[in-house]
Amino acid sequence: MAKVLVTAALPCANEELYIGRLRTFVTADIFVRMRRALGDDVLFICGTDEHCTSAALRASSEGVSTLEITTRYHDLDKQVLARAGINFDYFGRTTSRVHHETVQWFFARLQEKGAVESVQTEENYCRKDKRFLPDRYVNGKCGFCGYLGARGDGCENCGRMLDKQGLLEPVCALCGESTEKRPTWHWYLRLEDFHDRIKERISTSEPMLPVYGQEFLLKQFLSASLENFSISRDLEWGVPVPLAGAEGKVFSDWFDALIGYVSFAKEAVQGRSGASWEDYWKDPTSRIVHFIGKGFVYQHAIFWPAMLLGTELRLPNSIVASGHANLEGKRMSKSSGWTILAEDFLEQFDPDFLRYYLIGGASLSGDLDFKFKEFQERVNADLVDTLGSFVHRALRFVSDKFGGKVPTPTEFTPEDKEFIVRVADVKKRVIESIDSFEFTSGLQAIISLARDGNNYLTKSAPWNLLRSDTKRAETVIYVSVYLARALEILSAPYLPNFAEKTSVMLGASSQEGGYGALERELASGSVIGHPAPPYQKVTEQMISDMMLRMSARNREEVDISYFAKLDIRVATIVAAEKVTDAKKLLRLRVRMGKETKTIVSGIADQYTPADLVGKKIVVINNLKPSRFAGVVSQGMLLAAEAGGAVSILVPLNDIEDGARVH
RNA sequence: AGCGGGGUAGGGGAGCCUGGUUACCCCGCCGGGCUCAUAACCCGGAGGUCGAUGGUUCAAAUCCAUCCCCCGCUACCA
Numbered sequence: 166m167a168k169v170l171v172t173a174a175l176p177c178a179n180e181e182l183y184i185g186r187l188r189t190f191v192t193a194d195i196f197v198r199m200r201r202a203l204g205d206d207v208l209f210i211c212g213t214d215e216h217c218t219s220a221a222l223r224a225s226s227e228g229v230s231t232l233e234i235t236t237r238y239h240d241l242d243k244q245v246l247a248r249a250g251i252n253f254d255y256f257g258r259t260t261s262r263v264h265h266e267t268v269q270w271f272f273a274r275l276q277e278k279g280a281v282e283s284v285q286t287e288e289n290y291c292r293k294d295k296r297f298l299p300d301r302y303v304n305g306k307c308g309f310c311g312y313l314g315a316r317g318d319g320c321e322n323c324g325r326m327l328d329k330q331g332l333l334e335p336v337c338a339l340c341g342e343s344t345e346k347r348p349t350w351h352w353y354l355r356l357e358d359f360h361d362r363i364k365e366r367i368s369t370s371e372p373m374l375p376v377y378g379q380e381f382l383l384k385q386f387l388s389a390s391l392e393n394f395s396i397s398r399d400l401e402w403g404v405p406v407p408l409a410g411a412e413g414k415v416f417s418d419w420f421d422a423l424i425g426y427v428s429f430a431k432e433a434v435q436g437r438s439g440a441s442w443e444d445y446w447k448d449p450t451s452r453i454v455h456f457i458g459k460g461f462v463y464q465h466a467i468f469w470p471a472m473l474l475g476t477e478l479r480l481p482n483s484i485v486a487s488g489h490a491n492l493e494g495k496r497m498s499k500s501s502g503w504t505i506l507a508e509d510f511l512e513q514f515d516p517d518f519l520r521y522y523l524i525g526g527a528s529l530s531g532d533l534d535f536k537f538k539e540f541q542e543r544v545n546a547d548l549v550d551t552l553g554s555f556v557h558r559a560l561r562f563v564s565d566k567f568g569g570k571v572p573t574p575t576e577f578t579p580e581d582k583e584f585i586v587r588v589a590d591v592k593k594r595v596i597e598s599i600d601s602f603e604f605t606s607g608l609q610a611i612i613s614l615a616r617d618g619n620n621y622l623t624k625s626a627p628w629n630l631l632r633s634d635t636k637r638a639e640t641v642i643y644v645s646v647y648l649a650r651a652l653e654i655l656s657a658p659y660l661p662n663f664a665e666k667t668s669v670m671l672g673a674s675s676q677e678g679g680y681g682a683l684e685r686e687l688a689s690g691s692v693i694g695h696p697a698p699p700y701q702k703v704t705e706q707m708i709s710d711m712m713l714r715m716s717a718r719n720r721e722e723v724d725i726s727y728f729a730k731l732d733i734r735v736a737t738i739v740a741a742e743k744v745t746d747a748k749k750l751l752r753l754r755v756r757m758g759k760e761t762k763t764i765v766s767g768i769a770d771q772y773t774p775a776d777l778v779g780k781k782i783v784v785i786n787n788l789k790p791s792r793f794a795g796v797v798s799q800g801m802l803l804a805a806e807a808g809g810a811v812s813i814l815v816p817l818n819d820i821e822d823g824a825r826v827h
Numbered sequence: 828a829g830c831g832g833g834g835u836a837g838g839g840g841a842g843c844c845u846g847g848u849u850a851c852c853c854c855g856c857c858g859g860g861c862u863c864a865u866a867a868c869c870c871g872g873a874g875g876u877c878g879a880u881g882g883u884u885c886a887a888a889u890c891c892a893u894c895c896c897c898c899g900c901u902a903c904c905a
Contacts, residue, residue: 177905214905259905356902386902388830394903422905463902488899525840539839542854550867558864565863606841609852616853623861623869631863698865 167452169207170445171197172426173251174457175259176242178213178235179220182507184535185490185497186458187249188523192487192604193456194251195524198658199599202679208445210429211246212257213239216418218302221402222338231402235260241508248511249519250661255433259404259418259425263435267428268404268421271476272352272396280359280475281352281396288399290347291337297399303335303344349399352406354420356391359471363387366470366480382466394468396420423469426455427478446478453481462486485602490523490533505535509714513707515700517660518544524604524659537711541703552615552663553700556652558622559645560670560696566631571646572639573689580621581644587614588651592680595655611656618648646671647687654682666699706750706767732787733803733826735816736762741774753777753802755784758823762786765798772813783814783826 173193176182190211197209215235224231235258243256257264275281289303290296335344364387396417397406403415427446434440445451457465465484473480490497497504510519522540523533525547563571574581591610598607622645630638650671657664672693739761740754751774753764764784783803803814816824 175905179905217905219905392902396903417903418905419903459900460904462900464905467902536839539854543839546854549865554864554867558868562863609841613852619864619868620870622863626861626863628861628863700865702865 166204166206168444168448168450169200169205169452169454170426170430171200171207171209171454172429172456173209173211173253174455174461175212175214175422175425177217177219178215178238178242178258179217179223180238182242182245183490183497183504184507184510184519184523185504185533187246187251187507187519188487188490188533189456189458190246190249190251191520191523192485192602193454195520195604195658196454196456196485196599196602197252198661199596202654202657203596204679208255208430208433209253210255210257210426210433211253212255212259212425212429213242214418214422214425215239215258215260216403216415216421218299218400218402218418221400222302232260245507245511248516249507250516252661255429257425257429257432259421259428261428261432263432264421264425264428265404267431268416268424269407271420271424271427271472272406272416274476275354275472278475280355280471282355282393283350284353284393284395285348285350286395287346288349289335289337289344291342291344293337293342297347297349299398299400302338304338351395351414352397353393353395354468354471354475356393356468356471359474360387360391362474363467363470367466382462386463386467391467394419419464419468420472423464423472449479451479452483453479454483454485455481456485456487459486459488483602488533490535492535493537494534505711505715506718509718510711513711513714514703515662517662517700518548518703520659521548521608525608537708541705541708545702547612548660548663549698549700549702551612551619552652552656552660553698555615555618555622555645556649556667556670557696557698559618559642559649560693562627562642563646563693564696566627567639567642569692571687571689571691571693572642574640574643575636577640577644581640584617584621584644584648587617588648588655588683591651591655592683595658599658608659611652611659614648614655615652618645618652621645621648643687643689646693650687651683654680663699666697670694670696670699729827730787731785734784734786735781735820735822735824735826736784736802737822738777738780738782741777743769743774751777755782755800755802756822757784757786758821760823762799764800764802766802766804768804768813777813780813781816781820781822783816 171193173190176186193209193211197207200207213235215232220234220238221231224234227234239258246253246256272281288297288299296302336342337344367382367387396419397411397414398417399413400415401413403418404421405411406414406416427442430445431442434442434444445453455465462484465481465486470480492503492505495503507519518540521544522535525543563569591607591614594610595607598604598610622641625637625641627638627641627645630641649667653664653667653671670693672691734757736755736757738753739756742752743750751766751769751772753766755762755764762784785801785803788799788801805812805814
């Protein structure tokens with residue numbers, strides 16, 4: 166059985182995961198699930214990088230210990246990833262003892278081999294806080310674009326990396342005092358010593374980076390000489406440099422976090438009999454696959470292999486880099502609030518929906534542009550109306566017309582038999598697609614198969630056959646259930662939630678897992694579970710709820726001109742009625758002076774029409790019109806909400822309709 | 828600037844490496860069908876000078892050259 170180690174890039178334990186970041190985890194998870202279905206012995210590991218300076222900074226600004234911060238985010242990230250269906254064997258922490266020891270072991274090995282050296286440097290120092298200020302501990306002005314909020318490691322405004330020369334007017338991030346340069350010394354990894362070996366390895370071996378390719382690495386990184394890389398910092402928080410005279414120095418979290426791939430493997434196999442981390446990191450027959458975001462290509466393709474060569478561990482076979490995600494055409498950015506937290510998203514939508522959208526859209530290497538409208542359309546059309554609908558149609562028929570028992574087929578037509586071939590074909594496509602880290606075509610082939618299933622059902626019309634040719638009807642439904650089971654098995658890596666639900670509906674007959682079940686005959690007479698649609702549609706209401714969650718997270722400061730864009734007015738409700746076919750929606754007619762408008766509001770569970778008619782309320786007048794359950798809303802009333810309780814805002818004194826609020 | 832990726836019907840994608848019958852798929856639009864199914868499902872139709880120009884070839888979205896436009900990366904943005 167092939168041993169495979171799969172890793173996903175370690176999230177830094179200081180902030181919530183957003184949906185774009187999940188691309189890396191979702192692709193890794195799909196790969197893992199598929200290889201397991203083929204029978205591989207896969208170890209899938211990840212964990213939080215807890216030594217990042219941003220976590221330590223947040224801790225000092227919140228006045229708590231750094232471990233408290235990283236514990237909080239470790240737990241949160243772990244929970245969010247589980248909710249997204251990411252099936253890690255082990256999700257560790259770089260603050261663990263095993264990890265610290267492993268990092269120190271790496272350093273000792275590198276030192277033994279002469280791969281590291283200490284170098285005199287000058288670093289920013291804060292006289293007031295009596296400390297050095299590495300990376301994000303220093304703020305200043307970006308030397309490229311002049312942005313004032315630049316940090317020691319880069320400028321968020323223009324996206325450029327900054328070094329000591331690139332950051333102007335540096336100040337301490339803790340106290341705001343200006344800094345001075347002080348001499349110190351640091352350990353550097355002698356990257357240049359590994360140049361030839363890395364280059365040779367990349368030129369001759371299978372491509373490590375399937376997305377960008379060998380050419381990219383060779384030209385982009387290896388055509389010029391490599392600069393040595395500093396691996397220590399003057400900080401309290403981190404893995405200590407285990408040498409006399411190196412007190413107060415820790416390893417850079419870049420150095421430390423990469424080693425998590427080794428230490429988490431150690432921790433993951435602890436207590437497993439006959440398993441060792443060396444099975445993965447020393448055995449040349451095993452396979453190592455790293456899934457990363459495209460920002461970390463250099464670290465994984467150059468820096469990490471140098472560290473592995475220096476310690477005589479094996480190099481990874483593949484590094485899979487996924488593109489970033491934009492939101493409605495604009496780069497997601499946490500500081501401006503233009504981002505969707507995975508936590509919020511998964512509370513609102515089925516995890517399969519996110520997985521589907523993240524994979525099915527753009528190619529993996531390209532950036533994905535998340536668009537709500539597109540998300541809604543694609544998920545509804547492909548997952549709900551095609552895939553979910555077919556399975557539901559087939560099983561519902563069994564339940565309603567055959568007493569919940571899979572009927573016995575009599576004679577298969579050539580068309581029936583063709584489905585067997587189609588299934589084998591789709592299986593091949595899925596495996597090839599995932600194995601080549603392309604992902605999309607396999608998923609499309611599955612949806613396509615479901616589409617053919619719908620076509621088959623419609624054309625065969627078993628509901629008519631029931632009256633004319635029962636035997637044929639039984640065969641058609643048998644074939645349809647066979648297809649439903651095939652869809653369950655084939656989609657499992659991509660859409661685990663769908664597969665799980667379908668499996669239960671099928672009576673969990675295919676529980677044994679793996680692709681072997683496709684080969685087995687579907688048992689006639691087996692009893693299926695209660696059929697229900699596997700997915701609920703994405704509605705307008707869900708989308709606007711999601712947007713509200715987003716804005717509720719947004720703590721961005723705005724100036725008065727931003728506020729002035731909103732035309733907020735007092736209005737009188739002149740009519741109110743429930744919107745048919747919608748549980749929560751009320752259609753209101755509101756009068757603002759001369760003008761009367763229709764507003765749809767999701768408050769029907771809190772207020773009846775009679776509560777509202779004649780009341781004065783506050784309305785955003787210049788909101789873009791939006792359609793809810795078929796009714797166009799031309800504005801939005803203001804209401805407060807807390808833990809499910811809702812209260813509409815009203816003017817305290819009587820004031821005329823159309824009065825401007827500011 | 829260098830290096831990568833891309834520009835294909837209203838929108839989103841595939842095809843290009845290994846040139847060749849009416850350029851494929853999804854959404855949207857128009858028309859029809861069905862009623863098992865979450866107003867779902869199925870069929871048909873309209874819509875494209877395949878970024879521009881030039882070249883190679885019997886034949887180019889596909890190969891070559893030049894140009895225009897977009898996007899990303901550029902080394903410690905964990």
